[in-house]
Amino acid sequence: MSTADQTQASASSGEYENEPVPKHALKSGNKFWGMYAGEHAAGTEFMIGPLFLLNGVSLQNIVLGLLVGNLLAVLSWRYLCAPIAARARLTLYNHLERIAGKGLVKIYNLANGILFCFLAGAMITVSATAVGIPFDMPMPSLGDWMPNSTTFVVIVLAVGAVIAVVASLGYETVAKFANIASPWMVLVFLACGLVALKQLGVADMQGLEKVWSESIFIANDGPPESTMGFWSVMFFAWFCNAAMHVGMADLSVFRFAKKASYGWASSAGMYVGHFMAWISAALMLAAQIKINGDTNPVPGPMANNVVGLAGIICVIVAGWTTANPTIYRAGLAFQAMIPGSSRFWATLAAGIIATIAGIFPAFAWKLLTFVGLYGTILAPMGAIIFFDWYFHRKGDAANLHNAVPAKSFNLAVLFAWIIPVGAAVYMIQTQGISAWYFPLPCWIACGILFLIFSGKQKLTAQ
């Protein structure tokens, strides 16, 4: 398809993937509030809250860390991502293509696709823990990095197969179902937290802190060895969606916003999903520990313990509605790598990779580290867009829209990206520094290196 044909096709489908979103296609603010509130109450929330508790984070540090970290995330959406999106009105990929070139965007897309597959794999594991309950499936425990039973493998394969096939057939139906399920899931999370509080039998904040500390003590067989405190929680909350806000993936969302102030809508996602839902999920584990001493943070049984069938269905739906668009997106990324390939088969391949990853519970147990790594690798590309927008384009959208497309492979962008990310991954792997500390330094370093390298490129060209 020619570029002109592509532009016409994207405009007729109402998605404007290859051109700035026109005025008549802009959407009202309530769409964004609803979307963020729903999409951040996902399958991952069932894992993250309990993992905080197992890492020995005090209740006070969780509450304060999440309050501050989520605020910083909202400010990142509002003041870094939304202003550029509301002026340039391009998708991340289209915007990046104009700076970095098609070839480099394909590499970024591939990294995105692979990381998405593993994230979807963790969600398939989450769903399988709920599906396995009626089959008396032995649940994987925190020490299990490998599959712990044949039943678990069979259920993961079955869940993964359904998700992969549905994702391959298209996005629309699942997106509609996810929209329907979202308000219900948010309320189930809240109900789970309230019931868990009742099960904990606490009358006041002091009582809750005491029960919380006891749960940490039991879960760790003594005082916790983890060093996760306020700063860890804050940085994690800020950067678990780093790829979306400072990483500029949500340019694709806010290009439809009438005003940059719609960026505040992200607060619905942060304080519903990443505050209420995480704390509710952590309380569910604390209640489970109190009732039967089970420290295994497996979402299916945890939700079943507090609200029964509705909880089990919520875990399945949350995992499914998260994994599905993730696999779909990974499929699109893979498809972009191989010109002429079928979207169906590319998405099915992504689904197969995700299902294989789902067989290994390690991806779910290591979700905190994985999410930090995901932000560290992808977010710096947002710095390229940010620094280019303010230093090269001077905030002028016409300058970007009319610019001569970048060469296929902009080396200034490539090196600005891989140098800090490579150093960060090395330090995460060898020094054992937590991954959620790296998106910020990598983002800043990437932006500065981009300015230096692109300046040198210009001098050489002259």
Add this chain to the structure above:
Amino acid sequence: MKTILNILSLIGLALTLIPSILLLTDSINSAQLTTLMTIGMVLWFVCRILRETLFKPTEVSTHAVEHDTPHTL
């Protein structure tokens, strides 16, 4: 019909949250909570899916804004 489905789906949502508050105040027990929440869940999904099927929204869905960026966390 549309109004009835809207009201029933809202009752479904209410039955999802209110039982947990009633449990907190010792007004119902755990078994009643699970039953009410299950009824709420069925009511919500059946009514919402029926509503979507029978009365297709004329406005473009948020699909366009969600397409590129699935939020997974």
